[in-house]
Amino acid sequence: MSAIKKGAIIVAGIVSVFAGGVVIGSAAPAQQVVQAVKDASLKVTKDGSYLTMRDQNGRVLSPLIYNGVTYLPVRTIGEGLGLTVNYDQQKREVQVNTKQPEGDLRLVDYKGRLGGNVLLSLVDKDLNVADTDFSHGAVIKGNTKLAFSFPEGSYRSFESDIVVVYQDPNNKTKKSSSKKNITLRAFEVVNGKEVAFFSDTYKPMKSSDEGEHVSIRIEGKKEIRIAVEGADGYTKVIFGDAFFRK
Secondary structure, three states: OEEEEEEEEOOOOOEEEEEEOOOEOOOOOOOOEEEEEOOOOOEEEEEEEEEEEEEEOOOOOOOOOOEEEEEEEHHHHHHHHHOOOEEEEEOOOOEEEEOOOOEEEEEEHHHOOOOOOEEEEEHHHHHHOOOOOOOOEEEOOOEEEEEEEOOOOOOOEEEEEEEEEEOOOOOOOOEEOOOOEEEEEEEEEOOOEEEEEEEEEOOOOHHHHHHEEEEEEOOOEEEEEEEEEOOOOOOOEEEEEEEEEE
């Protein structure tokens, strides 16, 4: 089957982006049904890495071509560039912002210095192993400790899916499941000392059906540390879709 298909889209004035499969345009009063080309073979990259474009239900989206102009999903592209994207249905307005709105805070949007050996990422190939489907998160190699500082009472909990992956030192092109669990610990810094208040272990993962989720209560805490322990230099721990809950 050809990767290029024709489909009908709704156009309001001159459009440049579409959100969740619905085309959003200017404030023109009329809408038209037009013929566009859906080109699944057209790829989008960010800094050389491919972006997988999906709607809010996880379905893969393809670029649309209309009158020689290529249209891309604004949410995927915007969030891939570190922007926040919202749609006001009442105003029929797509809102793209450079600042994180008040509310939940994604780990990738934390502005402080984390410390430790951590890569914050929005790149699909960094985050998605073992049949996962994360859009943002962090990749940690080996044992490390992350530091966070917030105004007291800012957030209630830290939420994340956990994936443990082992890179076979004898085969650098093949990823396989780690054979040992890792321990995740959380500390509160009180009078300059770390006081542990959370500890749990997480097993290796082969598919998304075996995934585990961590929820760490941090309400009322101003300075916290999250430590990964028990991981050797070949072990990667992925915090998938990690965020601080308001």
